[in-house]
Amino acid sequence: MFIANYIGLLHGSETHLKDSLLKVAEHHKSEPDIEYICQMLAGWSDMHIQHLEHFIKRYEEAKESEPDKLQKTLFHGIRKGALGLLRDLHDLYLLATEVEISYMVITQASQALRDDELEKFCKDAIKETERQINWLKTRLKQSAPQVLVAAG
Amino acid sequence: MHETRDSIKDIWGGRTPYYGSWPERVDERTLEEPERWVQSACVLCSNDCGMDIGVKDGKIVGVRGRAVDRVNHGRLGPKGLHAWEANNSPDRLKYPMIKRNGKLEQASWDEAMELIVRRSREIIEKHTSNAIGFYTTGQLFIEEYYTLGVIGKAGLGTPHMDGNTRLCTATAAASLMESFGSDGQPGSYTDLDTTELIMLAGHNMSNTQTVLWTRILDRLSGAKPPVIIVIDPRRTWTAAKADVHLAPRAGTNVAVLNGLQNLLIEMGKIDPEFITQHTTGFEVLKKTVSSYTPENVEKLTGVPEGDLRRAAQLIGEAKSMVSTCLQGVYQSNQATAAACQVNNIHLLRGMLGRQGCGVLQMNGQPTAQNTRETGCDGALPAFRNWDNPSHIEELARIWNVNPVIIPHWSAPTHAMQLFRYCEEGSIKMLWISATNPAVSMPDLARIREILDKRDLFLVVQDAFLTETSHRADVLLPAAIWGEKTGTFTNVDRTVHISYKAVEPPGEARSDLDIFLDYARRMEFKDKDGQPLIKWNDPEGAFEAWKVCTEGRMCDYSGMTYEKLSKGSGIQWPCNEKFPDGAERIYTNFVFNTGFEDCETFGHDLDTGAVTSLQEYKAIDPKGKAWLRASDYHSPHESPDEEYPFWLTTGRIVYHFHTRTKTGRSKELYDAAADAFLQISETDASRLGIKEGDWVEVTSRRGMVQMQAAVGKIEPGQLFIPFHYGYWDGDFRPRAANELTITEWDPVSKQPHFKYAAVKISKISPQQLSEDPDKEKQKGVFQSIGSLIDTISGAILIGGRH
Ligand code: SF4
Numbered sequence: 001m002f003i004a005n006y007i008g009l010l011h012g013s014e015t016h017l018k019d020s021l022l023k024v025a026e027h028h029k030s031e032p033d034i035e036y037i038c039q040m041l042a043g044w045s046d047m048h049i050q051h052l053e054h055f056i057k058r059y060e061e062a063k064e065s066e067p068d069k070l071q072k073t074l075f076h077g078i079r080k081g082a083l084g085l086l087r088d089l090h091d092l093y094l095l096a097t098e099v100e101i102s103y104m105v106i107t108q109a110s111q112a113l114r115d116d117e118l119e120k121f122c123k124d125a126i127k128e129t130e131r132q133i134n135w136l137k138t139r140l141k142q143s144a145p146q147v148l149v150a151a152g
Numbered sequence: 153m154h155e156t157r158d159s160i161k162d163i164w165g166g167r168t169p170y171y172g173s174w175p176e177r178v179d180e181r182t183l184e185e186p187e188r189w190v191q192s193a194c195v196l197c198s199n200d201c202g203m204d205i206g207v208k209d210g211k212i213v214g215v216r217g218r219a220v221d222r223v224n225h226g227r228l229g230p231k232g233l234h235a236w237e238a239n240n241s242p243d244r245l246k247y248p249m250i251k252r253n254g255k256l257e258q259a260s261w262d263e264a265m266e267l268i269v270r271r272s273r274e275i276i277e278k279h280t281s282n283a284i285g286f287y288t289t290g291q292l293f294i295e296e297y298y299t300l301g302v303i304g305k306a307g308l309g310t311p312h313m314d315g316n317t318r319l320c321t322a323t324a325a326a327s328l329m330e331s332f333g334s335d336g337q338p339g340s341y342t343d344l345d346t347t348e349l350i351m352l353a354g355h356n357m358s359n360t361q362t363v364l365w366t367r368i369l370d371r372l373s374g375a376k377p378p379v380i381i382v383i384d385p386r387r388t389w390t391a392a393k394a395d396v397h398l399a400p401r402a403g404t405n406v407a408v409l410n411g412l413q414n415l416l417i418e419m420g421k422i423d424p425e426f427i428t429q430h431t432t433g434f435e436v437l438k439k440t441v442s443s444y445t446p447e448n449v450e451k452l453t454g455v456p457e458g459d460l461r462r463a464a465q466l467i468g469e470a471k472s473m474v475s476t477c478l479q480g481v482y483q484s485n486q487a488t489a490a491a492c493q494v495n496n497i498h499l500l501r502g503m504l505g506r507q508g509c510g511v512l513q514m515n516g517q518p519t520a521q522n523t524r525e526t527g528c529d530g531a532l533p534a535f536r537n538w539d540n541p542s543h544i545e546e547l548a549r550i551w552n553v554n555p556v557i558i559p560h561w562s563a564p565t566h567a568m569q570l571f572r573y574c575e576e577g578s579i580k581m582l583w584i585s586a587t588n589p590a591v592s593m594p595d596l597a598r599i600r601e602i603l604d605k606r607d608l609f610l611v612v613q614d615a616f617l618t619e620t621s622h623r624a625d626v627l628l629p630a631a632i633w634g635e636k637t638g639t640f641t642n643v644d645r646t647v648h649i650s651y652k653a654v655e656p657p658g659e660a661r662s663d664l665d666i667f668l669d670y671a672r673r674m675e676f677k678d679k680d681g682q683p684l685i686k687w688n689d690p691e692g693a694f695e696a697w698k699v700c701t702e703g704r705m706c707d708y709s710g711m712t713y714e715k716l717s718k719g720s721g722i723q724w725p726c727n728e729k730f731p732d733g734a735e736r737i738y739t740n741f742v743f744n745t746g747f748e749d750c751e752t753f754g755h756d757l758d759t760g761a762v763t764s765l766q767e768y769k770a771i772d773p774k775g776k777a778w779l780r781a782s783d784y785h786s787p788h789e790s791p792d793e794e795y796p797f798w799l800t801t802g803r804i805v806y807h808f809h810t811r812t813k814t815g816r817s818k819e820l821y822d823a824a825a826d827a828f829l830q831i832s833e834t835d836a837s838r839l840g841i842k843e844g845d846w847v848e849v850t851s852r853r854g855m856v857q858m859q860a861a862v863g864k865i866e867p868g869q870l871f872i873p874f875h876y877g878y879w880d881g882d883f884r885p886r887a888a889n890e891l892t893i894t895e896w897d898p899v900s901k902q903p904h905f906k907y908a909a910v911k912i913s914k915i916s917p918q919q920l921s922e923d924p925d926k927e928k929q930k931g932v933f934q935s936i937g938s939l940i941d942t943i944s945g946a947i948l949i950g951g952r953h
Contacts, residue, residue, distance in 0.1 A: 031572065032894045036788045037759055082576055134761035141562045142569075145311070150282035151578040 003109050004059045010102035011052050017095045018045035024088045031085060037135060044128045055118055082147045089143065093136040100129045155181045159230040160823045163805060164366045169374035172345055174367055178226035181233040182206045182214025191717060193640070193648035195291060195633045196231035196808045198515035199361040200642035202721055203228060205236070205634055205653040212239050212634055212654055220719040223341060223646050229362030230820065231808055236634065238816035244615055245629035246658025256627055261659065264626050269673045271609050275580050285312035285570045285579040288528050289586035290320060290517025293638025295693035296663040297526035298700070299685060301533055303667060306551045307676035307684050311559035312579060314530050315523035316587040318567040319903060320516025323482035325524045325531070326900035327491030328513055329752040330780050332738070333745030334535045335524055336705045339474060339510020340723070340735050341644045344368060347508040349470035351381040353494055354405065354480015355514060358389035359805040365390070379466050383408060384480055385800065386871060387864045396463045399866055400453035402798040402907040403485035403787035409493035410784065411449035412464050414441040416500060421468030426502030430741040433779035437496065440781035452784060467497065472508030479516065479802060484906035488899035489757040489782035496779050505738040512643055519640035525706050526697070530564040534704040535751040538563060539765055550700055552678040563762070566901035568894070575602045581609040585663055586630065590619035591810040591877035594892035594903045595853045600925070613666055616812050619877045619925055630663050631656030637690045638664070639716065645723040647708070649716040664690060705737065705744055742775040757782045760898030787907050789893055791868070795851060795909035798869045801888040807875040815880060827858045827876035827886045829912070834867040836860065841914055851910045854890035857920055870910065878925040885924050
């Protein structure tokens, strides 16, 4: 059974998502909405991570190196300015979709395992991940034309 | 001189008690006997009271209320009776000016307009029209907004256009859209005439719309007086009339309103049939509010359990109900979410669309409704949905342009973001009309820096030299109300016409003429190479606007200038079906949420993420209203050890906006000559502060100094009126927005003026600092020196009378 590996993968990606959201909030303070919304979204990820502990114990988490790699390629050093913000949001989006798909995979497994508790957790969490993704999409759409066309 | 009352002392005038039909009472104030009267309406707040302008020898000499008008039945408040004097002020701008070597110098219209056109062309060539932004107002006329909207959207094709209405009324629009699918007020002022209960949420109506408050005072003194519930942290004049006054801590409106809904659901005081047939989202709402028990709400908000229960009981018992919201909701934490909860209460109880039942999501400025309708306020004209391709095609057809020119790749840029783009340099030309961000926007030190940026080409059109306009590269003198003809709409959808009564001073031109001139010089064309703007005067613009609104909810197609000139203002929708306008909308409880019609596909109330077209199609409520649920989240800045007080900012009865007009009436000026800090008795005595003592108030963003006024506010909270800036003399820092926070509601993008963490200390008069705007052009400001001499130094405070 590889469920433990996958919970490990999810735990890693959710943690990276949270850390990266906080970093973006800090780096792009001069964009006021970015600061407080990223902090709020990081709070949601943090809640998920806390809940996950319970299932980690249940399935004995097996560490996965995949999410670490993922984050390294996405965030290397601080990117400044409007283009930097666009790139950072872009990367956050990729990280969040990684989290989303992990929840989806584990939801499937939880059904096969008849683990109602895990299933409910994943279904609730994925809703918030989707909200994170939706916000990132909205904000990316808003920034993109200005940065790529008018700036410079 | 004829004056029916001294409205400075007697703000609301004598009572005419009633139930059902509000009696007439004609208020008047003229300085000389007029030769003629010219039909108009007041533009000093969102009530838009019908008034006539008295003219003698080509000068405005006074005003009187229009008895036939449905809005005010003849009454006028202090601002309406006095502020017209600003038209005659000696310091009106009379000719265009261009900044040369750091100084504004007189120029001709040709020079000024050619310079604007040349810079526009250069910027477009190098950076596209995405580098041009417009920041307009809540004080122009429909004809002007619509022309500006078409210039921006179909001429230049820039997404960057917003109004200062973002600061006052964006949440009204956003909450109506989220709940009912579209902007547009469900209620009517006549609902106040019979309703059993009025709930005012964050709305100090006695100060902000004095004539509307007079209507309520008259109800209270007549037969079957309504129950009044007020939600406001301050003990205002409005709160003094409340049967129940809920005074929550700053930023906790959602918790209070969730608590009320929870009690209503628990007590079974809801209308299950209405909920099933006409709403969607009840189960989620019920679950969300279930944890807001009176005990929890008391912990979160400070509102005593018993008061909340009493309020819920009264609401539960009332057979009809009107609610209003204003800045205490709109400019505070979770603005849109809170305003939606007020809509929810009406939906839960089926109290909409019939006599005595309505929601009035109030506007702040007189023509704010029109900024929203015409597409100057981050929306598309006539409540069209930027995310719906068929709406874009419709506009393209109306304007005879290729749809791709109309920017619709994302929501139009909101004001706060617009200034951010200026700050980071991607907007290179900003055109400000009739507003004063250097006093009205949050965090003024930052705003001044942005406006002063060397690489920002700043065009300002205004009637006066203001804290903003003296910073312009090109300053255009504008004609104002009374000097031009046009129409505008108030919060209960009543449209008024206001005729030109006198000539503008010097070379000043109407905003419409300025925009038309720009369009001509820029040679904006339609698809067939014909001029994009096909009208040359106000009536032509109004006719074009009618075409744009036909078949939409805000349908003006049945109105004409002639019809509007006959007597009372007329409510939209006005069309073949409702030739005299419709009193209420949603009378069949079919809301504007259908996929084809809605103005928005909705947002996540916590993040502002938009719902996509596909997602909305899948959940199309087809005319059912949305019950939008939201949990309470604490504000992002809260008092701490270093900054232990909550600061809230707001209005006082004698002034409007940044006093550019009201400050030019001697009586209004004297009635409230300076900013002040309102502080509770408890805090004042603890800090050794007495009435009239000088205090310094500091936040993480700035500092102000003013005299203290003690009382009528809860301990821990402070209040400063936001009207005061620096145009009328050299002052120590005194603009409330030196302190406020750059932060906004995720959905409506309205800034949070209602809370900031601050600290205070007592200072001596010798410790007063220099004017932060001292660079302003002293020479030009000096002409108002005589006015300054009249400063009485008296401070006047909302709750003392
Ligand atoms: S209530 Fe508003 S519109 Fe009416 S007179 Fe007063 S300021 Fe003018």
